[in-house]
Amino acid sequence: xxxxxxxxxxxxxxxxxxxxxxxxxxxxxxxxxxxxxxxxxxxxxxxxxxxxxxxxxxxxxxxxxxxxxxxxxxxxxxxxxxxxxxxxxxxxxxxxxxxxxxxxxxxxxxxxxxxxxxxxxxxxxxxxxxxxxxxxxxxxxxxxxxxxxxxxxxxxxxxxxxxxxxxxxxxxxxxxxxxxxxxxxxxxxxxxxxxxxxxxxxxxxxxxxxxxxxxxxxxxxxxxxxxxxxxxxxxxxxxxxxxxxxxxxxxxxxxxxxxxxxxxxxxxxxxxxxxxxxxxxxxxxxxxxxxxxxxxxxxxxxxxxxxxxxxxxxxxxxxxxxxxxxxxxxxxxxxxxxxxxxxxxxxxxxxxxxxxxxxxxxxxxxxxxxxxxxxxxxxxxxxxxxxxxxxxxxxxxxxxxxxxxxxxxxxxxxxxxx
Numbered sequence: 001x002x003x004x005x006x007x008x009x010x011x012x013x014x015x016x017x018x019x020x021x022x023x024x025x026x027x028x029x030x031x032x033x034x035x036x037x038x039x040x041x042x043x044x045x046x047x048x049x050x051x052x053x054x055x056x057x058x059x060x061x062x063x064x065x066x067x068x069x070x071x072x073x074x075x076x077x078x079x080x081x082x083x084x085x086x087x088x089x090x091x092x093x094x095x096x097x098x099x100x101x102x103x104x105x106x107x108x109x110x111x112x113x114x115x116x117x118x119x120x121x122x123x124x125x126x127x128x129x130x131x132x133x134x135x136x137x138x139x140x141x142x143x144x145x146x147x148x149x150x151x152x153x154x155x156x157x158x159x160x161x162x163x164x165x166x167x168x169x170x171x172x173x174x175x176x177x178x179x180x181x182x183x184x185x186x187x188x189x190x191x192x193x194x195x196x197x198x199x200x201x202x203x204x205x206x207x208x209x210x211x212x213x214x215x216x217x218x219x220x221x222x223x224x225x226x227x228x229x230x231x232x233x234x235x236x237x238x239x240x241x242x243x244x245x246x247x248x249x250x251x252x253x254x255x256x257x258x259x260x261x262x263x264x265x266x267x268x269x270x271x272x273x274x275x276x277x278x279x280x281x282x283x284x285x286x287x288x289x290x291x292x293x294x295x296x297x298x299x300x301x302x303x304x305x306x307x308x309x310x311x312x313x314x315x316x317x318x319x320x321x322x323x324x325x326x327x328x329x330x331x332x333x334x335x336x337x338x339x340x341x342x343x344x345x346x347x348x349x350x351x352x353x354x355x356x357x358x359x360x361x362x363x364x365x366x367x368x369x370x371x372x373x374x375x376x377x378x379x380x381x382x383x384x385x386x387x388x389x390x391x392x393x394x395x396x397x398x399x400x401x402x403x404x405x406x407x408x409x410x411x412x413x414x415x416x417x418x
Contacts, residue, residue: 039086073110096143132169153202160210160260176200212258222248223329223411224277225392234285245280247411323416328392332407344384360384360395375412
């Protein structure tokens with residue numbers, strides 16, 4: 001059995017095609033109308049420009065549509081709630097994180113500034129030229145950038161007798177001295193406190209003690225001794241200089257140590273006799289005086305005399321003393337020396353009485369406790385002894401080392417007063 005196809009009439013076919021065309025035209029026109037109602041906006045993102053057409057109502061919706069998420073610290077030229085308007089220009093800039101460490105303490109920042117100087121300005125951060133920084137002002141900001149600032153502080157350097165104030169950001173004492181143009185030779189005897197390897201802090205005071213050594217050559221008198229010879233032709237108690245003594249000369253070289261220009265030590269390193277002394281010879285009388293006997297013949301007729309006989313002391317006239325006189329070598333000493341107790345052999349406290357006139361003697365020449373007169377020194381007490389005080393030599397006590405150096409060694413006349 002054959003199937004018979006029924007064809008659509010031509011008129012009906014034309015009607016269907018017309019309907020499809022109208023529908024397509026309506027759809028196309030609707031699309032054109034929909035697109036024409038979009039707002040055209042310009043988005044400036046991190047310096048790049050993007051033109052966008054949108055039906056979104058707010059800035060937030062438009063940015064989300066463009067794939068932009070605005071962070072807390074980012075820059076946006078409009079409020080997120082602002083309505084979208086045709087021709088609107090929106091600027092957006094993503095913030096970068098910056099780490100700033102000042103004197104070891106770190107703080108985190110977010111910024112949209114392009115350069116470090118603008119970043120410092122907007123965050124009220126500053127530094128001084130003397131500070132130590134890890135950047136330059138014109139450097140560009142990058143995300144995660146680390147900036148370090150070590151602020152300088154002022155310390156005092158006592159260089160010898162000079163005091164100076166310098167700025168530093170720290171380091172060792174040696175490094176700070178070098179920065180401050182204070183030279184310290186490692187091979188010298190100069191003293192530095194604190195030590196060169198110590199770290200400097202805000203409370204550090206650096207002291208440089210300048211130590212110098214020099215030699216001093218002096219020529220001193222070499223005292224002569226006095227020889228006593230008995231002379232039976234001289235009356236007992238009388239003395240006569242037979243040969244005058246003559247002082248010699250000795251050259252001494254001292255090593256002098258000074259700290260900041262002040263002498264702190266003096267050491268004798270050599271001694272040379274360049275002219276010998278000549279002893280003085282004194283004759284001592286031993287002749288006993290003859291006794292005179294006054295005889296008075298009395299007559300029974302003669303009255304007794306009311307006057308005293310010759311040989312008796314005359315009232316009101318003092319008899320002269322007869323103390324010994326010596327020519328001696330006199331050096332000087334002080335109680336304020338290393339290892340000195342301050343007490344003399346006879347128990348005098350020289351620390352408590354620094355101006356007391358006391359001399360050290362050889363007791364076999366001048367008995368301890370004697371009152372004496374020393375040329376250039378005055379009256380004193382023979383109240384001390386010494387290991388080198390032998391024979392015609394004495395040590396005079398003075399209140400300080402400086403006074404002892406000033407005295408030196410002299411040839412003096414010493415008279416025993418009692």
